[in-house]
Amino acid sequence: MQIRHLEYLVTLEREGHFARAAACCNVSQPTLSSGLSALEEQLGARLIERDRRYIGLTAEGRAVLPWAQAMLAAHANMGAAASVVRGPLKGTLRLGAIPASMPSVGHFAKAMRATHTGVEVDIRSLTSREIEAELAAFRLDAGITYIDHDPPANVMATPLYAERPMLVVARGHHMAQMTSTRFERALEEPLCLLHQGMQNRRILDEQLAARGLTAAPLATADSYVALLALARSGAFVTIMPDSYRTLLPDWAHTLTFEEPSYASRIGLIIPDRLPRSPLSEAAATVARDLDLPFDR
Numbered sequence: 001m002q003i004r005h006l007e008y009l010v011t012l013e014r015e016g017h018f019a020r021a022a023a024c025c026n027v028s029q030p031t032l033s034s035g036l037s038a039l040e041e042q043l044g045a046r047l048i049e050r051d052r053r054y055i056g057l058t059a060e061g062r063a064v065l066p067w068a069q070a071m072l073a074a075h076a077n078m079g080a081a082a083s084v085v086r087g088p089l090k091g092t093l094r095l096g097a098i099p100a101s102m103p104s105v106g107h108f109a110k111a112m113r114a115t116h117t118g119v120e121v122d123i124r125s126l127t128s129r130e131i132e133a134e135l136a137a138f139r140l141d142a143g144i145t146y147i148d149h150d151p152p153a154n155v156m157a158t159p160l161y162a163e164r165p166m167l168v169v170a171r172g173h174h175m176a177q178m179t180s181t182r183f184e185r186a187l188e189e190p191l192c193l194l195h196q197g198m199q200n201r202r203i204l205d206e207q208l209a210a211r212g213l214t215a216a217p218l219a220t221a222d223s224y225v226a227l228l229a230l231a232r233s234g235a236f237v238t239i240m241p242d243s244y245r246t247l248l249p250d251w252a253h254t255l256t257f258e259e260p261s262y263a264s265r266i267g268l269i270i271p272d273r274l275p276r277s278p279l280s281e282a283a284a285t286v287a288r289d290l291d292l293p294f295d296r
Contacts, residue, residue: 005039006068008032010049014139015066018054066137073138073277075280080278090118093279094141096131096218097123099224101144101198101259101266103243104160104292106126107256108144108268118283119279125223128152137273142283148269151201155269158227158287161294162263163241167206168248169229178251183213183257192219192227194237203264211259228252 004025008203012021012032022032042049048054057065080091091114102125109121120192126134132152144211147157149259167186169175173278175189187208194201195216212265219236221227230236232251238243245254267288 001034001039001042003072006072007045009039009067010055010069010072012036012048013057013061013258016054021054043150045107050074062094069138076119077275077277077279081275087117089116089278089282091279092120093283094124094139095121095123095283096126096134096140096145097127097195098145098199098266099125099222100146100163100241100243101160102224103146103241104243104266104294105153107292108160108287108290111290115286116282120283126198131269135269141270141277141279143269144266145269146199146203147269148208148265149199149203152269154272156270156272157267158282158284159265159267160287160290161243161292162265163243163255163294164261164263165207165239166242167237167257168231168240169237169253169255169277170232171251171253172234173237174249175237175255179253180214180256180258183211183259186237186239186255186257187213187215189237190235191215191217191229192221192238194224194227195220195222200241200264203262207262246293262273 008021008025011017011024015021015024019031022029025032036048043064045064046058048060048065049056054117080089095105109123112119112121125219128150131140131145133294134140135143135152135155144160145152147159151157166180167175175181193204196202196205205215221229221230224240224251227238227240231238248254268283269277270284
């Protein structure tokens with residue numbers, strides 16, 4: 001059984017299209033199809049539903065997929081383990097990070113590169129649920145996400161810092177003369193917030209509900225860049241994690257909330273399985289020693 005053929009199967013399932021899968025694997029479409037056919041013949045099972053196009057995996061294909069993913073990950077990790085014996089760790093650390101954690105990503109990547117000069121860092125912005133799924137499917141080595149709210153299963157977590165909500169308004173806004181406010185007062189303003197599919201929004205809604213309050217945003221988005229664009233117009237205000245304060249442009253003014261607010265811990269997570277990937281292990285070690293300019 002060739003590792004390359006397993007890569008074809010995993011890539012085809014991810015891309016959902018023969019031509020795209022072939023391009024990702026840097027082979028021609030006939031080569032991809034031939035390799036998949038060889039894999040089916042070796043396993044004695046039809047793995048792929050196909051007509052003139054890719055339809056999906058068969059029941060046998062879905063059963064084989066997790067094993068193929070695990071074998072590919074093991075193959076890559078064997079190479080990384082061997083490289084550590086020969087010299088410095090090399091490879092690409094695949095890191096998923098929730099949008100709320102992005103202020104910490106630069107600090108982590110800097111520390112990772114300083115400690116392991118042969119490692120590149122590939123960062124993807126994902127939801128907490130996507131990070132959990134990608135770790136389980138061996139498509140990520142580590143993730144940065146919330147570790148207290150809906151904690152992901154089968155992972156090891158290293159706490160990094162704790163965040164609290166803050167209100168962001170444009171400097172021309174009438175609230176820009178204030179340094180603090182209350183949640184109830186902020187909810188009277190035209191709000192723009194993350195949509196409820198984002199964990200940060202769900203955490204905020206829980207905090208508001210505990211006070212008998214409900215947010216009714218006039219605009220929602222899936223990124224803080226979009227929220228800042230809306231707030232800059234002066235027609236909206238937004239609520240963001242206080243870790244973003246150092247990244248805000250000059251036009252933005254921040255207000256703290258006067259009520260005690262729950263600190264949501266963000267941490268780095270790696271899969272809790274043995275043997276551990278050298279890249280995952282290195283990421284966790286760097287995270288334990290990371291000194292961030294945020295509250296612990």
